[in-house]
Amino acid sequence: METIQQQLINAKKAQASISSLSNEGKKNLINDLAVLIKAQTAQIISENLKDLEKMPDTDPKKDRLLLDEARILNLASSLNDVADLEDPANKLLSETRLENGLFIQKKTVPLGVVGVIYESRPNVTIDVASLCIRSGNACLLRGGQDAYHTNLFIVSLIQRVLIAHGLDKNVVQQLPGDRKFIIEILQAEKYIDVIIPRGSNQLIEFVRKNALVPVIETGAGVCHTYVESTANLGEAAAVVVNAKVSRPSVCNALDTVVVDQEIAKTFLNLLAPLLAKYEVEIFADDQSFPILQELNYPQLNQATSEDFGREFLDFKCSVKIVGNFEEALVHIADFSSKHSEAILTKDFAKAERFLNEVDAAVVYLNASTRFTDGQVFGLGAEIGISTQKLHARGPFALEKLVTEKWVVRGEGQTR
Numbered sequence: 224m225e226t227i228q229q230q231l232i233n234a235k236k237a238q239a240s241i242s243s244l245s246n247e248g249k250k251n252l253i254n255d256l257a258v259l260i261k262a263q264t265a266q267i268i269s270e271n272l273k274d275l276e277k278m279p280d281t282d283p284k285k286d287r288l289l290l291d292e293a294r295i296l297n298l299a300s301s302l303n304d305v306a307d308l309e310d311p312a313n314k315l316l317s318e319t320r321l322e323n324g325l326f327i328q329k330k331t332v333p334l335g336v337v338g339v340i341y342e343s344r345p346n347v348t349i350d351v352a353s354l355c356i357r358s359g360n361a362c363l364l365r366g367g368q369d370a371y372h373t374n375l376f377i378v379s380l381i382q383r384v385l386i387a388h389g390l391d392k393n394v395v396q397q398l399p400g401d402r403k404f405i406i407e408i409l410q411a412e413k414y415i416d417v418i419i420p421r422g423s424n425q426l427i428e429f430v431r432k433n434a435l436v437p438v439i440e441t442g443a444g445v446c447h448t449y450v451e452s453t454a455n456l457g458e459a460a461a462v463v464v465n466a467k468v469s470r471p472s473v474c475n476a477l478d479t480v481v482v483d484q485e486i487a488k489t490f491l492n493l494l495a496p497l498l499a500k501y502e503v504e505i506f507a508d509d510q511s512f513p514i515l516q517e518l519n520y521p522q523l524n525q526a527t528s529e530d531f532g533r534e535f536l537d538f539k540c541s542v543k544i545v546g547n548f549e550e551a552l553v554h555i556a557d558f559s560s561k562h563s564e565a566i567l568t569k570d571f572a573k574a575e576r577f578l579n580e581v582d583a584a585v586v587y588l589n590a591s592t593r594f595t596d597g598q599v600f601g602l603g604a605e606i607g608i609s610t611q612k613l614h615a616r617g618p619f620a621l622e623k624l625v626t627e628k629w630v631v632r633g634e635g636q637t638r
Contacts, residue, residue: 227404230396231414234336234361237393242333242359246310253353256384257302263380264295273372283537284343286472288370298349305353305603311625312359326632331625333359335416338408340365342422345373350604352381352395358624365398365408409434421607441607441619444474444562445534446592449551450490451568452483459567460493466591468501472536474608475563475595479541481551487544488514495520503538506530510544532558548573559583561610563592584610584617
């Protein structure tokens with residue numbers, strides 16, 4: 224029976240190689256990787272084209288798969304940003320001496336071997352590898368088959384730099400994309416310290432149900448923008464359009480527009496032509512459907528219950544009209560994936576209640592949900608957006624790739 228056990232063993236052994244590297248050594252390695260990535264731009268584009276050719280133009284994931292020159296230069300820049308971040312490992316958090324003379328310290332240490340399962344986004348390969356290297360972790364990358372050639376080449380570049388710095392190349396490995404190995408990855412608790420799934424609800428649900436390795440969930444985003452009755456409607460329309468169309472295939476893109484009944488007709492009159500320009504397909508509830516129908520909105524559907532709580536990842540969104548603020552809170556609580564939620568309002572009291580009461584990793588007042596991103600938040604890069612509450616929440620970046628260790632020094636004390 225085919226197995227990936229040797230790769231798992233190699234990762235466990237390689238982790239000591241990277242965790243013992245000095246802060247300066249890790250910085251230099253990542254900066255050298257940035258130089259190599261830029262130098263290999265043409266070849267990365269060539270390998271990426273092999274993957275792009277296999278995906279139909281109608282697939283919304285194609286934009287996530289694409290690596291052009293601008294995106295590759297951005298990846299190289301993000302590597303430099305990660306190199307400049309403070310090393311989160313080996314920090315002294317506290318120390319104390321007990322009356323019996325024991326000297327107790329608490330410090331940060333790398334998690335160990337980090338396994339990441341993700342879909343059609345080859346930039347994740349660079350982001351995860353650089354963050355793991357910077358924090359002293361080994362990583363096992365299981366990208367989707369869609370990005371096979373791109374990921375394989377990027378990992379070969381990372382391993383080239385690791386070898387050039389005298390390190391074990393198995394600090395970063397690409398695992399086979401074949402689905403038959405998934406369960407072995409999820410249940411390799413002897414070798415992998417944490418699994419991070421990044422992708423669809425379906426992927427995350429599968430990992431959650433089958434993993435024996437501890438899991439940190441990231442990726443799925445069902446994002447709402449609530450337009451409250453006092454909002455500046457022109458500004459609100461611009462924010463909603465940005466949140467939906469600037470990059471619809473990513474997890475921080477808007478999925479549902481929630482609108483107060485009092486301003487629904489006026490607001491939808493403003494919003495409809497703006498969304499129509501981008502051919503956004505709308506799934507409208509019973510109240511918004513006749514309004515949009517009267518406006519002759521070209522791509523209009525009657526919403527079903529499945530269209531709320533749905534991550535569209537495409538030029539599609541749902542519209543829900545609510546009677547008041549309380550009803551908006553209930554709707555968002557019922558359908559949110561706890562990723563990013565926004566309110567557009569001039570009412571200070573309602574704004575503060577929304578920011579305090581809505582249960583999500585990131586909440587916004589009068590701004591687009593598209594800002595939820597580790598690089599935008601000044602974290603260099605991210606492994607994903609964590610929607611759970613243990614260990615990491617929101618942009619899951621360098622600072623969360625460590626755990627704690629207690630060091631106790633004694634002189635023969637017994638208890």
